[in-house]
Amino acid sequence: MLEGLVSPESLSFSYADMSVPEMLKWLQQHQQQEVLSLSSNDSPELLQILQFHGSNNDELLQSTFSHFQMVGSGFGTNYNMGFGHSHEAMDGCISRTSSCQIHPPDTMGVMLKNSEENRAISLKNKRKSEDKTREEEKTEKKIKVEAERESNISNKEASSDTSKETSKGASQIQKLDYIHVRARRGQATDRHSLAERARREKISKKMKYLQDLVPGCNTVTGKAGVLDEIINYVQSLQRQVEFLSMKLAVTNPELELAVEDLSVKQAYFTNFPVVIASKPSVMVDVPLFPLDQQGSLNLSVSNPNQTSIDAPSESWETQSQSLFASILR
Amino acid sequence: MKEEFLKKWQMGLQIYRPLIDNTSVSERRKAIKLSADVAMASLRKGTTCWSRALIQKTATEDNFLVRQMLSGIKAETLINKKLPKVMCHRKIVRRSKKILRRRQSRSAIEEVAAKARKLVKKKTQGLRNVVPGGEFMSNDVLLIQETLDYIVSLQTQVNVMRSIVDAAEAGSERTAYYLGKLKFAIEDG
Numbered sequence: 327m328l329e330g331l332v333s334p335e336s337l338s339f340s341y342a343d344m345s346v347p348e349m350l351k352w353l354q355q356h357q358q359q360e361v362l363s364l365s366s367n368d369s370p371e372l373l374q375i376l377q378f379h380g381s382n383n384d385e386l387l388q389s390t391f392s393h394f395q396m397v398g399s400g401f402g403t404n405y406n407m408g409f410g411h412s413h414e415a416m417d418g419c420i421s422r423t424s425s426c427q428i429h430p431p432d433t434m435g436v437m438l439k440n441s442e443e444n445r446a447i448s449l450k451n452k453r454k455s456e457d458k459t460r461e462e463e464k465t466e467k468k469i470k471v472e473a474e475r476e477s478n479i480s481n482k483e484a485s486s487d488t489s490k491e492t493s494k495g496a497s498q499i500q501k502l503d504y505i506h507v508r509a510r511r512g513q514a515t516d517r518h519s520l521a522e523r524a525r526r527e528k529i530s531k532k533m534k535y536l537q538d539l540v541p542g543c544n545t546v547t548g549k550a551g552v553l554d555e556i557i558n559y560v561q562s563l564q565r566q567v568e569f570l571s572m573k574l575a576v577t578n579p580e581l582e583l584a585v586e587d588l589s590v591k592q593a594y595f596t597n598f599p600v601v602i603a604s605k606p607s608v609m610v611d612v613p614l615f616p617l618d619q620q621g622s623l624n625l626s627v628s629n630p631n632q633t634s635i636d637a638p639s640e641s642w643e644t645q646s647q648s649l650f651a652s653i654l655r
Numbered sequence: 656m657k658e659e660f661l662k663k664w665q666m667g668l669q670i671y672r673p674l675i676d677n678t679s680v681s682e683r684r685k686a687i688k689l690s691a692d693v694a695m696a697s698l699r700k701g702t703t704c705w706s707r708a709l710i711q712k713t714a715t716e717d718n719f720l721v722r723q724m725l726s727g728i729k730a731e732t733l734i735n736k737k738l739p740k741v742m743c744h745r746k747i748v749r750r751s752k753k754i755l756r757r758r759q760s761r762s763a764i765e766e767v768a769a770k771a772r773k774l775v776k777k778k779t780q781g782l783r784n785v786v787p788g789g790e791f792m793s794n795d796v797l798l799i800q801e802t803l804d805y806i807v808s809l810q811t812q813v814n815v816m817r818s819i820v821d822a823a824e825a826g827s828e829r830t831a832y833y834l835g836k837l838k839f840a841i842e843d844g
């Protein structure tokens with residue numbers, strides 16, 4: 327009955343003494359542990375969802391917690407909070423533990439993937455590396471509810487062959503294409519809230535993109551303000567489009583947007599510096615306005631247009647130069 | 656992106672040019688705006704919701720233009736496809752929610768959170784009104800994605816139009832200025 331559970335005696339070894347094979351064995355004695363990775367970066371304490379069989383959940387966790395008191399004293403309150411939520415959907419077999427209790431399984435989970443880890447590192451470093459590996463896994467999101475259930479059932483049947491289970495679990499992780507979400511401390515772990523949380527994080531990520539795009543959105547905090555700014559921005563852009571089209575309609579009776587027209591104008595502007603340099607007396611009061619126009623035009627008009635400019639530009643240049651030369655003589 | 660938009664826009668305007676009734680300013684403005692909008696929407700090639708909604712909206716006003724601008728089979732499917740979902744009747748939804756809500760307890764914290772949520776919902780509804788086709792986007796994620804895309808396209812549209820307006824203005828200014836100078840110089844000398 328207790329085969330899947332960790333007996334308190336096995337936990338009597340000290341934290342630093344564990345060797346890799348011992349830890350692996352300890353892990354194998356557990357039921358399958360699912361490491362769910364979270365996509366967001368700002369969760370300082372990440373929980374792992376452990377599965378326990380049988381009804382001795384509370385006792386077991388109490389013992390592990392008392393053993394690992396030295397590990398983290400700050401997690402005491404969260405321990406209680408964790409058990410407040412411990413009996414939710416999932417066959418009643420999943421309970422949340424505070425992170426201090428699961429340090430050995432956590433590290434072992436890490437070590438399964440990353441066998442070169444040095445156990446002599448201090449606690450802090452271990453947690454840091456856990457976080458790093460977790461962050462590395464964050465590229466995809468998977469909800470692993472069904473995988474857990476399946477593995478749960480299979481584990482119940484073949485409890486002795488634990489190595490198979492872990493490998494099966496690993497293969498299931500690869501096969502199934504769910505969204506990985508890590509449950510934060512003090513949050514519900516049933517399927518609906520996980521999905522909701524994933525959805526909410528998607529939305530907040532997209533809102534961040536929007537904040538970068540819309541100017542002046544950085545100062546406002548909160549969804550409502552950002553949304554307000556976005557609405558104003560979109561409305562102002564639409565109004566600008568209307569205004570500009572009106573302006574174009576007024577200045578452009580023939581609806582001539584022709585590229586040739588543009589190329590001519592660009593040629594005109596490119597010639598300007600030449601003309602200015604040669605005839606300063608005439609051009610004294612010419613503002614720098616056309617040069618700006620040239621800059622803006624270069625942004626909007628494509629490069630293929632410039633090749634067609636060469637021919638007309640020369641003619642313009644010669645014409646204007648000859649004109650002015652004749653005038654000033 | 657800008658070049659493609661420009662080309663499509665010119666294509667659309669060319670359709671309008673042979674029409675004789677372009678004498679009034681409002682007609683011209685409408686022509687310019689419609690062709691610009693359809694050009695912008697056609698750049699997305701029907702992948703985004705707002706572009707489809709925009710094309711369908713302009714198709715109600717000027718079917719011919721849309722058909723000409725969007726070449727190929729796509730035009731037919733885009734125009735003929737009915738609008739994706741029925742708009743939720745917000746009043747009815749609100750009333751039914753009110754009825755459901757009557758018996759819930761109200762603590763202080765809950766009230767504040769509820770008010771914040773209401774505010775956010777109001778804003779998203781406002782956003783749906785602004786973005787073309789926003790009414791038909793069922794979830795918020797889609798709405799925000801569409802607004803992102805729509806904002807980017809609007810920005811390019813505004814940039815291109817503004818630079819053309821400036822060029823046209825400057826061109827006419829320059830020519831007027833130079834003609835004035837020339838006249839002056841000729842009269843003097």
